[in-house]
Amino acid sequence: MSSIREVPDSLKGTEPPYDLLVVGGGINGCGIARDAAGRGARVLLVEQDDLASHTSSASTKLIHGGLRYLEYYEFRLVREALIERERLLKIAPHIIWPMRFVLPHSKMLRPAWLLRTGLFLYDHLCTNMTLPKTRAIDFKKDATGRPLQNQYVRGFEYSDGWVQDSRLVVLNAMDAAQRGAEIYTHTRLTGAKRGPDMWEATIENLSDNSTRVVKARAIVNAAGPWVASLLHDTLHIPSRNNVRLVKGSHIVVPKLFEGSQAYILQNPDKRIVFAIPYEGKFTLIGTTDVPWDQDAGHVEIAPDEIDYLCESVNRYFDKAVRPSDVVWTYAGVRPLYDDNSGNASAVTRDYVLDVDASAAPILSVFGGKITTFRKLAEHAIEKLAPHLSVLKKPEWTADVALPGGDFExxxxxxxxxxxxxxxxxxxxxxxxxxxxxxxxxxxxxxxxxxxxxxxxxxxxxxxxxxxxxxxxxxxxxxxxxxxxxxxxxxxxxxxxxxxxxxxxxxxxxxxxxxxxxxxx
Incomplete structure (x- = not known):
């Protein structure tokens, strides 16, 4: 929130260096800034727009293990996410809460035994799970079957979590700031000179075009969809890793069903779509997976995506949804780690942290999902700790409440x-x-x-x-x-x-x- 003023050449370098310059005010950048500041590091975070203005506010707003990732044998990722789900429910009980998900079984898609096996694993990969476990449902007798078409006679119900995603980002930034971090929004990194053990970076306030030169012992590149371009175009550093940009779009329609439960719907293309109670009077439907090679800062839903999401819910619910029913849409680009998968839906949601310590270190974040942001931040600090002695202090974020979350x-x-x-x-x-x-x-x-x-x-x-x-x-x-x-x-x-x-x-x-x- 502080302003940036032009720094005279005579004063450049006179202020003490930052330990970390974090680039990116999404969930990963703010999570890393919070963790580092809590260990006593001097942290500066810059975000070119508002906090959570892109990917981190365009999610399906779930804190979940990712049930469907079991099909791709992502057991480590699912287990880590389920463990994190429990932790996040404890440290942010105001903006994260449990939700039950109803999975209707379709005879034309995954067999019931496969769903049952996957849900059994989902319930037991996290040994300290506190949420209710899976149950089988007879839709002819259970209230959750009322909104569904008669062809769906059985299914399953399991637990996951809901999150106000953009608020999760802001709360991490607030906590980082309370622990000494400086947070600058509408500010971008325009360039940096790299020395053996120090970066000299120029940041620009986009509100008035004023600039400031700062020194930092390390840079964290948490620029999301721009992680690769920040390396290649701004810092001129080659990288062996890259991101795969995938657009995910959502629609919001008037409430489709009563109750607090959500629905997870299987589609013939093997993708799944969620239908989730939203803001009391609406249903949130998403998401799509569309390869994206355009400007990540200007993303909108396409008409065919609206049609796809309408068709997905219309296969299951009695109450039909038409494009004309849509009251709001949002879309974002997920910067997934490029694992060379041919199918956008099969691209891993796991993350890779790449440290280049050939001179002053830079850590770049490739991929990730909102559920695992806290653990990702811990891993990032672990990777930087050998290069920054201040970061060798113990991990601490697993049990410390986010602002406002200090209650059971x-x-x-x-x-x-x-x-x-x-x-x-x-x-x-x-x-x-x-x-x-x-x-x-x-x-x-x-x-x-x-x-x-x-x-x-x-x-x-x-x-x-x-x-x-x-x-x-x-x-x-x-x-x-x-x-x-x-x-x-x-x-x-x-x-x-x-x-x-x-x-x-x-x-x-x-x-x-x-x-x-x-x-x-």
Whole structure:
């Protein structure tokens, strides 16, 4: 949130060097910054856009082992992800919670014995699993069968987790900042000179084009879809690894079914599509797997992807979905490690961490999935520790709550009640939403008196909440607030969104004037 000013040549190099310069404000970059800062490292993270503005806010929003990866014998990845699922449920119980997934059996696709075997492995690869295990379902007797077509008579139900993905990124950045890391959004690395044991990097503030030269003992390249181009084009470093860009698109439609369960649907092409309860009134449907060789920063769903997702759910549900029913779409590019698979769906979701220590070290992150970000960060620190003594301190992130997550998962409703006791004017829905977004930090937003919450920008979004997001979560625009810090964009009118942006603009102007008066 700090500004970047031009540094005179006479002052360059006078400030102490950073231990790590992290490039990329997605889940991996913010996770690594948090881990390193918590070990005492001096960390600077730069992100060219908003936090989680690309891949990390365009996921299917699941904390899961990846049931279908068992078909590709990715046992290590699935086991690691299932273990991480348990850990993340404990350290972020406000934004991550369990969800049951219903898997209808289709006689034309995978046989029932294969599904049963896969689910048995899924339940037992993680020895400390706390979630309910798999059960077989007779859809003629079970309520989960009501939305389904009559041809589906049996299936299975298993456990996984749901996550507010972009909030997970922001909370990692917040925790990193509280531990001393500097987080710069709308800032990019434009170049760097590499010495034997130090990098001299130039970063640019894209808001005003001011630049700053910093020194860092190591660089972490967590640029996601741009990981290879950062190496080749910006730093001019060859790499033996590469990424495979795969576009994943989602649609949101009015609610298709009642209940808190999600559905996992098998398709004739052997891909699976999820249908998930979303924001109370909607169903989220995704995802596609489409090879991508265009600009990773400008990604939109294609009409044929919308058709594909509609057809997928229409094979299973009584209630048909048409493209005209879609109320919102989003798409992102997944930067998967290129394992030379011919099928985009078969490309590994595992990650590779490549360290080049021929001079000042640089670690590049290839691949990964949101569920394993914390373990990926630990592995990254392990690989850098031989080159940076400060990183040799013990690992610590497995049991430390993310901001607002300092309560037991079973106590969530009690936390909601506590918030309502403090601010009785909050509706039950608003209190629930604030607790789901901010956890115990909702008490920093809510006020005892309704009038102190300030202007309402629609969908119970108050000035108090907006100010909190601007002051503590790096939000800069209405879009940041409505579509990444929350999903209130689904409920706010265009007029309200413009009113919100006008408020933010005026607030920035007032802050700028105050700074100029202080300088004068």
């Amino acid at each position: 998962r079973s106590a969530f409703q009690r936390q909601v009640s506590k918030l309502q006791d403090f601010a009785p004017h909050l509706s039950s829905h608003t209190a629930w939403r604030l607790m789901r977004n901010y956890g115990t930090r909702a008490l920093q937003i809510a006020t005892r008196e309704a009038g102190d919450m300030g202007e309402n920008f629609g969908a119970d979004l108050s000035r108090r909440e907006v100010d909190y997001l601007l002051d503590h979560e790096w939000a800069r625009t209405a879009h940041d607030i409505l579509w990444r810090r929350s999903k209130l964009g689904l409920f706010v009118s265009q007029d309200d969104a413009e009113r919100l942006q006008n408020y933010i603009d005026h607030r920035h102007t007032d802050a700028h004037h105050a700074v100029m008066q202080d300088v004068a």
